Amino acid sequence: MSAVTSERTVQSSELSRNSGEVFRAAEQGPITVTRRDGEPLILMRSEEFRRDHEGLEVASIIVAAALSPDSVPLHQRLAQSFGWINFLPEKERTACAAELVMVARACAAVAHYERLLVTAAGWRSTAEAFAEGYTPDHELTWLDEPEPLPDPRTA
Known part of the structure; x- marks a missing residue:
């Protein structure tokens, strides 16, 4: 699991005031949201x-x-x-x-x-x-060397 502690911690009031900025930061990695009345929460991409x-x-x-x-x-x-x-x-x-x-x-x-x-x-x-039937000695013709194509700039 990703580290639960993040580089960035915000207070719940900041989430309310600047939700767009906090959400953009959460796109980069988990954000810890601290609260006065409870355990911190982690905000991260689903x-x-x-x-x-x-x-x-x-x-x-x-x-x-x-x-x-x-x-x-x-x-x-x-x-x-x-x-x-x-x-x-x-x-x-x-x-x-x-x-x-x-x-x-x-x-x-x-x-x-x-x-x-x-x-x-x-x-x-x-x-x-x-x-599907692959075996190590199975010849994979689709991996053969391709034939070089002419340079379209000189054609």
Whole structure:
């Protein structure tokens, strides 16, 4: 989750007087709004909040699987929540599990989970490619060197 403390703190009265300015600042990062009659509030973009929540959810699944005392391999425990792992070849399943744990731990250390979401999405995309029949020895003709085009300025 994003750091709850922000670079900017405003009083609730400033939010009332200069709401446009406070909202523009919240577009750049979370704002702490202090109040005389209650706990401070955090004002942030909903997408940022949603991504932080999603990242924490993915991290909690990974941590639960990693800490499970089960003798089942980690990638099989992760596949209970991330079924797409089963489309990866065995070697990639192990690498995926190890990378997800490593990235989750690093993200937890800095309280920012965007990198974990990107890593999980990358592995999922790889699994989807395998599910569609891609194999490492499959020839990808669409990645061949393109033929050079004539320079339109000289044509």
